[in-house]
Amino acid sequence: MDTRIEKRVGIQATPDRLWDVLIDFPGWSRWNRYETEVEGQLAFGAPIRMTETWPGMASRPVDGRINEWQPLAQLVWVEKRGWLFSTVRYFEIEELDKESCILATGMMFQGLRAELFMDKHRRVIRDALGDICDRLKVVAEQG
Numbered sequence: 001m002d003t004r005i006e007k008r009v010g011i012q013a014t015p016d017r018l019w020d021v022l023i024d025f026p027g028w029s030r031w032n033r034y035e036t037e038v039e040g041q042l043a044f045g046a047p048i049r050m051t052e053t054w055p056g057m058a059s060r061p062v063d064g065r066i067n068e069w070q071p072l073a074q075l076v077w078v079e080k081r082g083w084l085f086s087t088v089r090y091f092e093i094e095e096l097d098k099e100s101c102i103l104a105t106g107m108m109f110q111g112l113r114a115e116l117f118m119d120k121h122r123r124v125i126r127d128a129l130g131d132i133c134d135r136l137k138v139v140a141e142q143g
Helices: 015-022 025-030 112-142
Strands: 002-011 035-040 047-052 060-070 074-080 086-097 100-110
Touching: 002 112, 015 086, 015 100, 015 112, 025 035, 100 112
Parallel strands: none
Antiparallel strands: 002 100, 035 047, 047 060, 060 074, 074 086, 086 100
């Protein structure tokens, strides 16, 4: 069974501006305090590595793969977290007009162990995703 947590926010910036902020992996620390030390390149199947620290949980290394990306629209990576547990992490941009868009960010948890993890940590992760949206909005709107 798959379970999803998602947050969305309206942003008064062009999709180009938002995309530039998203793909600047070393610059994520300006707006994301939960997924840090991000390393990778934007290519299908390319590794993406980071340190993940959700509130109340120990820091852990993430060793994922870019699963999908579309310029100005989406960035998706997948991480196998052991037997019966994987995550899909994503950012999606929906253009409203030339100067504004909606950003969605979320996680999909797949597998039996994923359900157990989700049940325990849903609120903390949802709140952190909201914080990521709010901080990314500020950076993108500052230009």
